[in-house]
Amino acid sequence: MVSKLDPWGAVHVDDYSKLFEEFGISSFDEILPELKDPHPYMRRKIIFGHRNYESVLRAMREHRPFAVMSGFMPSGRAHFGHMMVMNEIIWHQQQGGDAYAAIANMEAHAVRGISWERCRSLGINEYILSLIALGFQPQENSHIYFQSENYRMRDLAFELGIEANFSEVSAIYGFSGETHLSHMESVMAQSADILHPQLAEFGGPKPVVIPVGADQDPHIKLTRDLAYRTRKFLVEQREGYISIRGKAASTSLMQAAEQVLRQGDFGKVKRYEEHIDVTDIQDRQGLADGTLREAMDQLIIKLETVHGEYGFIPPASIYHRFMTGLAGGKMSSSRPESHIALTEDPKEAAKKIMRAITGGRQSLSEQKKLGGEPEKCSIYEFLVFHLSDDDNELLELDAECRSGRRMCGTCKKDVAERIQRFLTEHQQAREAARERLPEFGIKD
8 A cells, every 4th residue: 555655755666556546647558559659668567657648649649749847856876767767758859849857956955955066066967968868859948957047947936836835735745844945945846847848938838748756746746736726717528518617717818718619619609607618519529539628728728828827738747667776675866775877887787786686586496496576676677677679588588587497697697788788888978968068058
């Protein structure tokens, strides 16, 4: 049972299916068939859940604007667990999305007490260089930034703070009377990170997906709520019709919304004092699959922005499994023995692999008799998550391990060689990336 997801704690999830029931996260399996060429993380069920990713899929399919955004707290060395998020950002950028990567130095300074200078050094030398080396590209609406230097985001954080109150934030994050205000402010900064790609100067409202581990879900839920609260209208699908509720809309704005909906020719439009209903809808298929509600919402969002409002679309999210630490438990920056850093000496990384806990049995004879348990093996995970592009190879290795034909020493040696080769190449690419920092507006 997972009773609480803590963005700043050590969360280990044994049964990810519980998250569907307890936290309302949807299974990614339901929408996987809609992707023509999914990322290996999606195909291999490493990405297991989502919130409203359908909106991003539709934008991809229809070649409409969308974005991907996530962040990294510079509290330690970047490792293979962080690389998962980097790869997901880059993949969405390659699919045509705007991409945003925040170095959460305000959060690191407030929550971990790390100096500004140390935050900057870790941000560049651990995270940004690896992100660029892995393929992040400089584009008009794609940005890598430090929270403290993004004043438009910080202005938005101040505005979002008006929509949140102390008791609500305390209930979500477990804040007490001892929690200092800067820690609380860092929460608003993260919500602003997530929503600011939808500001007018970045192209306006659009679907935005946030790739995260399940422990970050409290940030997603709060930000979705804040996005709803900033809206003047809510477009809701009812049984057989669509209702547009004017939460805080003036009479003139309600009249403008009615006119826009009539011009859209969706069906019969009737305005009441605080809501507008669209009935006798012509496109029944569009009503059934939700695309008609989204089309109406897009019109209303455009209306809101024309009248100087934000018109935010609640962000989507995708959730990936945690990588198992080399010594068991979750891979963590605060436990050097649990992870391999992207800046680690390749030979030392290989030695860590040779010492890692596997899914093997207690003895060689027992391994041959009972077979191994690859689902419990951090070594096999490195292949599934990062070091093998061949699904058939993984299936063969899985079968050999379970049958007792493959021993742990063989796997360790293979993965040690692969990880040494990967790190050597990645670190060379990082050195080349240092020369490209000015392209991203970053001074080394």
